[in-house]
Amino acid sequence: MEKKKLVIVGNGMVGQRFLEQLVARSDEYEITTFCEEPRPAYDRVQLTSFFSGKSAADLNVVPERFFQQHAMTLRLNDSVQSIEATRKVVRSARYREVPYDKLVFATGSYPFVPPVSGRDRRDCFVYRTIEDLEVITATAARAKVGVVIGGGLLGLEAAKALQNLALETHIVEFASRLMAVQLDDCAGRLLRRKIEALGVKIHLQKATKEIIDGAARRHKLIFADGTSLETDLIVFSAGIRPRDELARAAGLVVGERGGIQINSHCQTTNPDIYAVGECALWEGRIFGLVAPGYQMAEVAARHLVGDTNVQFLGADMSTKLKLMGVDVCSIGDAHGATPDALNYVFTDEVAGVYKKLVVSGDRRHMLGAILVGDAADYGTLLQMALNPLPLPEHPEDLILPVRDGSARKGMGVDMLPASALICSCNNVSKGVLCEAVAAGCTSLLALKNETRASTSCGGCGPMVRQILDGELRKRGVEVKNHLCEHFPYSRQELFHLIRVGSLKTFDAVITKHGQGRGCDICKPAVASIFASCWNEMILKPRHAPLQDTNDYYLANLQKNGTYSIVPRVPGGEITPEKLLVLGNVAKKYGLYTKITGAQRIDLFGARVEQLPLIWQELVAAGFESGHAYGKALRTVKSCVGSAWCRFGVQDSVQMAINIENRYRGIRSPHKLKMAVSGCTRECAEAQGKDVGIIATENGWNLYVCGNGGIKPRHADLLAVDLDDKTLIQYIDRFLMFYIRTGDRLQRTSTWLDSLEGGMDYVRQVVCDDALGLADELEADMQKLVDSYECEWKKAINDPQIMKRFRHFVNSDVPDKNVVFVSERGQIRPARADEREPEAEAETV
Amino acid sequence: MSDWIPVCSLEDIVPDTGVCALVGEQQIAIFRLNDGSIYAIGNHDPYSQANVLSRGIVGDLKGELVVASPVYKQHFSLVSGKCLEDPAVSVPVYAVRLDGDSVLVQRAF
Ligand code: SRM
Ligand SMILES: Cc1cc2nc3c(=O)[nH]c(=O)nc-3n(C[C@H](O)[C@H](O)[C@H](O)COP(=O)(O)OP(=O)(O)OC[C@H]3O[C@@H](n4cnc5c(N)ncnc54)[C@H](O)[C@@H]3O)c2cc1C
Ligand code: SF4
Ligand code: FES
Numbered sequence: 001m002e003k004k005k006l007v008i009v010g011n012g013m014v015g016q017r018f019l020e021q022l023v024a025r026s027d028e029y030e031i032t033t034f035c036e037e038p039r040p041a042y043d044r045v046q047l048t049s050f051f052s053g054k055s056a057a058d059l060n061v062v063p064e065r066f067f068q069q070h071a072m073t074l075r076l077n078d079s080v081q082s083i084e085a086t087r088k089v090v091r092s093a094r095y096r097e098v099p100y101d102k103l104v105f106a107t108g109s110y111p112f113v114p115p116v117s118g119r120d121r122r123d124c125f126v127y128r129t130i131e132d133l134e135v136i137t138a139t140a141a142r143a144k145v146g147v148v149i150g151g152g153l154l155g156l157e158a159a160k161a162l163q164n165l166a167l168e169t170h171i172v173e174f175a176s177r178l179m180a181v182q183l184d185d186c187a188g189r190l191l192r193r194k195i196e197a198l199g200v201k202i203h204l205q206k207a208t209k210e211i212i213d214g215a216a217r218r219h220k221l222i223f224a225d226g227t228s229l230e231t232d233l234i235v236f237s238a239g240i241r242p243r244d245e246l247a248r249a250a251g252l253v254v255g256e257r258g259g260i261q262i263n264s265h266c267q268t269t270n271p272d273i274y275a276v277g278e279c280a281l282w283e284g285r286i287f288g289l290v291a292p293g294y295q296m297a298e299v300a301a302r303h304l305v306g307d308t309n310v311q312f313l314g315a316d317m318s319t320k321l322k323l324m325g326v327d328v329c330s331i332g333d334a335h336g337a338t339p340d341a342l343n344y345v346f347t348d349e350v351a352g353v354y355k356k357l358v359v360s361g362d363r364r365h366m367l368g369a370i371l372v373g374d375a376a377d378y379g380t381l382l383q384m385a386l387n388p389l390p391l392p393e394h395p396e397d398l399i400l401p402v403r404d405g406s407a408r409k410g411m412g413v414d415m416l417p418a419s420a421l422i423c424s425c426n427n428v429s430k431g432v433l434c435e436a437v438a439a440g441c442t443s444l445l446a447l448k449n450e451t452r453a454s455t456s457c458g459g460c461g462p463m464v465r466q467i468l469d470g471e472l473r474k475r476g477v478e479v480k481n482h483l484c485e486h487f488p489y490s491r492q493e494l495f496h497l498i499r500v501g502s503l504k505t506f507d508a509v510i511t512k513h514g515q516g517r518g519c520d521i522c523k524p525a526v527a528s529i530f531a532s533c534w535n536e537m538i539l540k541p542r543h544a545p546l547q548d549t550n551d552y553y554l555a556n557l558q559k560n561g562t563y564s565i566v567p568r569v570p571g572g573e574i575t576p577e578k579l580l581v582l583g584n585v586a587k588k589y590g591l592y593t594k595i596t597g598a599q600r601i602d603l604f605g606a607r608v609e610q611l612p613l614i615w616q617e618l619v620a621a622g623f624e625s626g627h628a629y630g631k632a633l634r635t636v637k638s639c640v641g642s643a644w645c646r647f648g649v650q651d652s653v654q655m656a657i658n659i660e661n662r663y664r665g666i667r668s669p670h671k672l673k674m675a676v677s678g679c680t681r682e683c684a685e686a687q688g689k690d691v692g693i694i695a696t697e698n699g700w701n702l703y704v705c706g707n708g709g710i711k712p713r714h715a716d717l718l719a720v721d722l723d724d725k726t727l728i729q730y731i732d733r734f735l736m737f738y739i740r741t742g743d744r745l746q747r748t749s750t751w752l753d754s755l756e757g758g759m760d761y762v763r764q765v766v767c768d769d770a771l772g773l774a775d776e777l778e779a780d781m782q783k784l785v786d787s788y789e790c791e792w793k794k795a796i797n798d799p800q801i802m803k804r805f806r807h808f809v810n811s812d813v814p815d816k817n818v819v820f821v822s823e824r825g826q827i828r829p830a831r832a833d834e835r836e837p838e839a840e841a842e843t844v
Numbered sequence: 845m846s847d848w849i850p851v852c853s854l855e856d857i858v859p860d861t862g863v864c865a866l867v868g869e870q871q872i873a874i875f876r877l878n879d880g881s882i883y884a885i886g887n888h889d890p891y892s893q894a895n896v897l898s899r900g901i902v903g904d905l906k907g908e909l910v911v912a913s914p915v916y917k918q919h920f921s922l923v924s925g926k927c928l929e930d931p932a933v934s935v936p937v938y939a940v941r942l943d944g945d946s947v948l949v950q951r952a953f
Pocket of ligand 1: 558599
């Protein structure tokens with residue numbers, strides 16, 4: 001079959017990326033690329049490094065033998081002259097007609113030269129290509145003074161180049177400050193001072209009227225205000241204009257101020273013609289940075305092979321530069337153009353540092369920032385602006401200097417989700433970086449080679465480093481974050497992957513995100529995540545093999561291989577009838593009976609084959625599983641409260657029962673305990689629980705993250721005087737947030753310790769909805785609540801499951817190894833010295 | 845002399861779990877992996893002294909097929925019976941094979 005013909009106009013950075021994206025996906029096209037320049041694509045972003053010794057070869061970005069390997073034609077030094085869209089042919093300087101089926105514009109832009117008279121004089125240049133730089137260098141050798149017209153981003157780069165060439169350097173700017181697009185007046189002023197300190201002269205608010213012969217130097221610039229400036233060499237850097245002339249002539253729609261109009265698939269108004277990079281106009285915007293161009297390249301390449309799922313939907317225009325040794329960053333809405341935006345500003349004129357933080361009117365999100373003189377926080381602030389991360393309680397902490405080396409609050413790569421885009425130039429997310437580290441990229445170089453992160457503008461470098469270091473630290477010192485050898489992820493990351501990927505079987509998860517067969521660490525963890533996400537019966541055949549033995553038998557394994565039984569007693573309230581049932585069952589099966597430390601009754605010593613029989617009786621009497629075996633809600637302890645107690649101010653028993661019934665059965669990273677006290681005397685010890693509720697005159701005070709056990713911790717007060725509805729809402733959000741982000745076997749107390757921002761952060765998420773997740777968290781919880789079913793009730797009605805409750809697959813005799821002796825009128829497991837000798841011998 | 849004793853059908857074992865078979869006086873933990881293969885080791889857990897290894901979670905560690913004791917979580921190789929945490933400890937390994945759907949254990953005692 002004959003291949004379809006694809007013609008690409010332009011082999012700049014974006015055109016090249018487009019080719020790479022395309023040939024990686026398909027070889028269905030016969031490709032011809034026209035390149036006006038004498039060499040294939042090179043790194044224009046790093047153009048200025050040409051002056052610090054980089055050669056054209058160093059800047060090359062085309063892999064060796066790229067065009068040969070993929071049997072593509074590259075026509076160097078040949079520019080396309082016109083396009084006949086009806087006949088689908090292009091005409092170039094060297095070829096009369098080249099037919100195409102699909103055409104891609106990657107023509108970039110040209111430097112704008114203002115229409116001042118005299119601009120065509122000798123030694124007037126622009127700053128765009130290697131050739132431009134070569135001629136500037138040659139001219140500088142016989143010049144003393146150089147002027148850059150334009151004090152924007154590129155103008156400053158050009159000025160730096162002139163200075164490197166040992167010229168007396170001037171910048172002439174029309175606006176009232178440098179980098180008018182990215183900076184505000186104050187930042188511009190600071191930048192100006194810094195650059196002047198380097199010996200560059202800056203002339204603001206100067207409109208160049210004409211260029212004429214100079215007296216002492218070759219040229220004389222005459223400004224509108226009557227002043228003038230003499231120079232030998234001029235570099236125009238007054239902005240860029242998209243190269244849309246061919247498209248315009250071919251009848252495609254172009255923008256009022258230029259740019260080839262494209263849709264979100266990068267198609268122009270002629271569906272067979274695409275445009276990518278700086279020449280393209282999307283929703284009235286052109287993108288003068290390489291990262292958005294790369295995104296377009298991928299979108300167009302995919303669209304050309306039939307993948308219509310990805311779209312170009314705009315791009316972040318944040319920039320970080322080191323201009324003449326001065327760090328300058330502009331992030332997002334740096335000018336606070338969003339309605340109601342608020343500013344925080346910090347200036348240190350001594351050190352030459354200016355920082356501005358723009359936040360939303362409700363102070364929940366960061367909108368933008370400007371940093372001059374200190375760019376250390378660029379990465380973090382950019383992430384805060386790009387991801388909906390909540391601001392810390394005191395947003396100013398983000399830009400205020402930190403004393404005594406204490407870490408900044410609410411910062412750090414750890415809090416970023418796996419989906420956070422770290423390298424925008426190359427579209428590399430945190431998750432991809434973490435995966436690469438796990439796969440063996442343990443040096444920055446290896447990581448860059450593998451993922452391409454930090455290989456373009458380099459702005460993401462520090463962040464990539466932090467992620468690498470963090471990942472390495474986790475693997476070395478704190479291995480616990482990676483679940484186990486089968487999964488290079490923390491529980492939180494895996495939760496995200498499972499939820500977002502709608503994964504429902506262990507096989508699917510391990511095939512997609514892990515390796516090997518799994519183990520006793522990852523299987524129960526994944527089972528728990530499944531339960532939290534999909535709430536399917538845990539003993540379904542596909543989930544059963546993942547369960548820890550307690551979950552597998554819906555009971556707690558004891559030291560001699562028997563099990564204990566803890567039916568749910570919501571709020572600790574139990575009728576005499578039900579007490580009698582427990583007593584009768586215990587008596588019938590000879591079980592040891594004990595009141596637990598959490599207001600319920602535990603029946604010990606049941607053999608595995610007895611469990612279904614016992615539960616049949618319990619379920620018939622109205623009991624449900626108490627989940628004492630699961631990483632799930634255990635009990636909601638209560639005090640007797642206002643119904644009986646002379647001090648009680650609310651019905652703590654009713655609330656405890658409501659809550660226990662609401663959250664029963666929900667699986668979480670670790671067990672959950674709760675309590676409700678009827679007044680501040682706190683008889684239910686609510687402040688020692690994961691969720692503690694204490695009645696007040698006006699409602700309920702909510703405490704979270706308390707713990708007894710190994711390392712007791714008092715719970716923190718999260719919110720006060722809540723009505724019933726808000727109380728439940730907050731608990732829903734709190735629990736679901738913990739379930740999503742907690743580590744394996746991390747109680748809420750240790751989870752809190754690991755959260756940057758601590759309780760402030762939890763409060764923002766739960767009470768202030770700073771992540772905008774509240775509805776989702778509540779809905780997820782409601783789903784779990786609605787899909788609750790008593791596991792024991794289901795189990796005893798499922799013959800397949802019941803079949804597994806036997807000690808021997810081929811015999812009904814009991815395990816002879818289980819031996820009890822009597823103590824204080826009840827049974828207990830026999831110690832080794834109390835056993836019959838043959839019981840020991842049989843197992844040797 | 846040795847003979848093969850049928851103990852259960854493959855169907856009786858949920859893939860990736862184990863069951864315990866009584867063969868004479870011996871308790872044998874038989875595991876069926878999800879690739880269809882079967883393994884047999886002693887059911888007695890030398891650490892807890894309980895007969896429970898058949899109830900452990902199966903998987904692999906550094907490529908070695910293992911079951912984790914449900915009591916204190918030591919890992920035993922399904923192939924050699926060796927305890928990965930302490931090479932001095934091991935549990936017996938038994939010969940098993942499938943005859944159609946029937947699982948057979950070799951009595952070698
Ligand atoms: C039965 C009971 C003791 C008793 O006889 O009273 C008990 C028994 C066990 N506790 Fe407990 N804990 C019991 C109340 C408690 C309490 C008190 C409470 O809940 O009010 C605490 C301290 C409060 C807390 O958890 O914050 C408690 C802190 C622990 C801990 C330490 C947790 C920690 O965060 O440090 C463990 C170990 C673990 O879970 O990893 C533990 C683990 C266990 C295990 C599951 C150990 C095990 O793996 O075998 C025991 C299982 C018993 C069984 O087979 O049923 N148990 N355990 C209590 C059952 C309560 C219930 O009705 O569900
Ligand atoms: C000095 C400098 C510094 C920069 N710094 C940064 C930075 O720090 N960060 C950042 O993100 N971006 C920066 N940029 C911008 C970045 O270089 C551009 O966004 C990027 O190069 C755009 O790529 P492109 O492929 O769309 O266009 P180009 O790289 O301009 O490529 C277009 C190519 O098409 C060719 N062409 C045009 N018309 C025709 C025709 N008719 N026939 C054949 N060929 C044709 C052109 O000659 C050119 O080679 C900088 C640019 C410059 C000049
Ligand atoms: S302390 Fe308060 S709530 Fe607890 S029993 Fe006494 S009065 Fe009731
Ligand atoms: S963001 Fe530019 S190289 Fe990563």
